Amino acid sequence: MLHKAGALLRLFLCLSPYCLHVDDGEVAMRGWQRCLLACACVFGAWPVAAEVARVDDAPLALVVLSRHGVRAPTQHADTLAQWSARPWPAWTVGRGELSARGAALAETMGRAYGARLGLAACPQSDEISLYADVDERTRATAAALARGLSAACPPRVVSASGKLDALFHPVKAGVCALDAGKARTAMLAAAGGDLARYADRQAASLTLIQQALGPTPDALCASEGVRAPCALTRLPTRIVPRRADGHANIALAGGLALASDAAEVLMLDAVEWPEGQRAGAAALSRMLDAHVAAFALTQWTPYLAQRRGSALLARLAAELVRAGTPGSPRLSVLVGHDTNLANVGALLGARWQVADWPVRATPPAGALVFAVYRGEGGAREVRAEYWAQPLSGLLAGGNEVAPARARVTLNACPDGACALDTLLGAMRRAADPACVP
Structure with a gap:
């Protein structure tokens, strides 16, 4: 208890000049008002500082729902010409396909996942699970993530056969009707x-x-x-x-x-x-x-999100059930689309903001990440994060753009972290079984 008190005092001495922010046109606080505000900042900062130290420990496992990387527009050139008479750039890949830069940036994300878990240069085949939607851009993104995880022995990427995967598109696949x-x-x-x-x-x-x-x-x-x-x-x-x-x-x-x-x-x-x-x-x-x-x-509208996102939510729950248990993958990645991330986010009541992207933005190769830890007493805990490469970093050029990590607040985990069983219970209640293949 004494060491916490000492830490709080040191935080107070360091933060008191910085806790108060006065916008233009506002009257600055003085005396006891400023002191009280500084104290509030200190006491608010203590659990955050402690949590950051805790979360920087390597997790038992990561369960990831990722968007594909940078791709060419899905719109036809004639459609783009209807939007603007200005010339549009000529992409060297087909409509909707992953670009070479998109692949390189996704490789960087793969390296970040491997580093977060402390994976070996050549991970065991059962340590990593990569499952992608059938589109070229999702399969190519998963392959790029695999190369980032291990250039020498990239893990295998699995996709469904056929032209449509009901896991990512249950309404289009006819699993779940939409009124x-x-x-x-x-x-x-x-x-x-x-x-x-x-x-x-x-x-x-x-x-x-x-x-x-x-x-x-x-x-x-x-x-x-x-x-x-x-x-x-x-x-x-x-x-x-x-x-x-x-x-x-x-x-x-x-x-x-x-x-x-x-x-x-x-x-x-x-x-x-x-x-x-x-x-x-x-x-x-x-x-x-x-x-x-x-x-x-x-x-994000709840009705639409439940019809379109229940299948993926159920799959994420299944991955989390086994995360951190013997014989299960340490990294499980599902590669889909921004729509998938929005649907799952809506079902979980998620909110995030990463670096200089808008709130709830879904950047290319960005991902909703569930980090699983072993808590006190042996029970598993989970922390929800959103990983994305900052927009300013992407615009600066180069492919080694390290992802920023932001806390994701969820209905079941208001501060972004909770018992895994708590999150799993919320997932089961949110998913509609009729929409799960």
């Missing part, structure tokens, strides 16, 4: 009942995207039913039905949807060719607010 009416109602509720006002709140982000795209082509204005000249902020946002693989789906259309897709493409272009970027990390991050806002309706 378009319920989905629309849920999305409107998430928007506060008014899509126009919801989109208006992203006006600053849309304006930056518009500046990057240049004047909106007249053909796009006409297709959206708006007289030219028009801007993204004038294009009405709406919910539209969409059928994919013969199964009901739903999506956003209009200003916010176009801005969301454009912001993602602008970010990918900038990361792929950092030497030719026009906007810096701060501006790109602000543009991506539109992408996050659109995802809040299309992927």
Whole structure:
């Protein structure tokens, strides 16, 4: 107890000049007010400092849900030309495919996972499990992670046979039906009942995207039913039905949807060719607010998230059940898409912000990471983290961009760490068995 008191005193002496932050136009606190605020900072810092030291110990295992790395746009060149008359970069890979730089950056993520666990240069085959969706970009990302884990003997990557994996796409695969009416109602509720006002709140982000795209082509204005000249902020946002693989789906259309897709493409272009970027990390991050806002309706809405994310949540729970037990992998990685991360995040009530990315952003090759530890008494504990390479680092060039790690708060684990059994119970309650293949 005495050593904690001494540590608190030292923290007080170090932090008291820095705990108080006064914004422009505010009146500075003085005397006892400043002292009390400094004390509050100290006592708040103690458990955080202790936790950082605890978490820096090597975990028993990591269970990871990763997004694929940097890829070419999935949109056709004609679609991009409808968004902007300015020339778009010419990617050297096919639509939606992982780029060479994307692979190199993913290798760096693989090295970070290996270093976190203290894996040998040539890990045993049963120490690592890599499972990827069937798309080229997910399989290629998993292969890059494998090379990062061990260049000499990369672990095997497993994927499903066929063109569609129900684990990552249960609605498209027909495992789980989606009611378009319920989905629309849920999305409107998430928007506060008014899509126009919801989109208006992203006006600053849309304006930056518009500046990057240049004047909106007249053909796009006409297709959206708006007289030219028009801007993204004038294009009405709406919910539209969409059928994919013969199964009901739903999506956003209009200003916010176009801005969301454009912001993602602008970010990918900038990361792929950092030497030719026009906007810096701060501006790109602000543009991506539109992408996050659109995802809040299309992927984070509870009804949609449960239909689309229950299969992966159940798989993550199964991986966590065996994590840290004899004979189980020390690293288990599932490589999917940003939609998968958003769906699982919604089911868990997750919140994160990594480095200079927006809150709940899902950067290329970024991942939701569950680190499993042995707690007091032998019971397993888990800490949720989000790993991603900082946007500013990606824009600086080079491929050795170390990932930042941020705490993820969950409904079951409000401070990001809890007993593993607590998290597993929450996962089982959140998943809909009817949507699990």
